Amino acid sequence: MTALDATTSALVFAEITDDDVPAVVALWHECGLTRPWNDPALDIADARLSPTSTVLAARAPASEGGAVVASVMAGYDGHRGWLYYVAVSPGLQGSGLGRAAVSAGEEWLRAGGARKVQLMVRTTNAQALGFYDRLGYEEQSTTVLGRWF
Numbered sequence: 653m654t655a656l657d658a659t660t661s662a663l664v665f666a667e668i669t670d671d672d673v674p675a676v677v678a679l680w681h682e683c684g685l686t687r688p689w690n691d692p693a694l695d696i697a698d699a700r701l702s703p704t705s706t707v708l709a710a711r712a713p714a715s716e717g718g719a720v721v722a723s724v725m726a727g728y729d730g731h732r733g734w735l736y737y738v739a740v741s742p743g744l745q746g747s748g749l750g751r752a753a754v755s756a757g758e759e760w761l762r763a764g765g766a767r768k769v770q771l772m773v774r775t776t777n778a779q780a781l782g783f784y785d786r787l788g789y790e791e792q793s794t795t796v797l798g799r800w801f
């Protein structure tokens with residue numbers, strides 16, 4: 653166990669700053685969360701523009717280099733709270749950081765007035781589906797529809 657493994661439970665999630673954007677984008681690439689049709693930097697800019705959405709990240713302690721190691725995007729649409737881009741640096745997965753990221757997003761949404769949190773998981777992402785099941789998230793009997801503007 654590295655020193656960082658031993659301290660992951662104590663890492664704090666906070667709203668990212670402009671300086672964090674490249675590291676967050678790199679984390680999402682590393683975690684396989686980016687797709688050609690989504691510009692991650694634009695997604696971050698959009699989320700940070702509105703007071704009802706944000707991007708939170710946890711950093712390693714300064715003594716460990718201070719890198720961004722986990723993230724969550726949260727947004728409240730006035731009816732439901734949504735989580736996106738839950739990501740944990742591959743080398744630190746399995747140490748509780750994913751649960752902490754979801755909790756941080758949930759708390760942010762709850763503080764903003766949301767009574768329910770939802771998220772979308774690609775049907776091919778079996779790892780994430782197992783993770784969310786463990787956290788008490790249940791499949792909703794609904795189909796997500798969409799259309800590009």
Ligand SMILES: CC(C)(COP(=O)(O)OP(=O)(O)OC[C@H]1O[C@@H](n2cnc3c(N)ncnc32)[C@H](O)[C@@H]1OP(=O)(O)O)[C@@H](O)C(=O)NCCC(=O)NCCS
Pocket residue numbers: 683684685737738739740741744745746747748749750751752772773774777778779780781782783786787
């Ligand atoms: C999914 C992800 C965020 C999980 O983060 P993590 O740090 O590995 O998860 P944690 O260590 O916090 O696990 C929390 C709990 O879920 C459980 N868990 C994690 N993955 C699991 C899986 N695939 N199946 C079942 N349980 C799982 C853990 O055992 C742990 O249980 P416990 O707290 O009761 O001991 C991380 O693997 C990741 O970044 N994956 C790539 C990006 C991704 O797919 N994100 C989701 C997008 S929708």
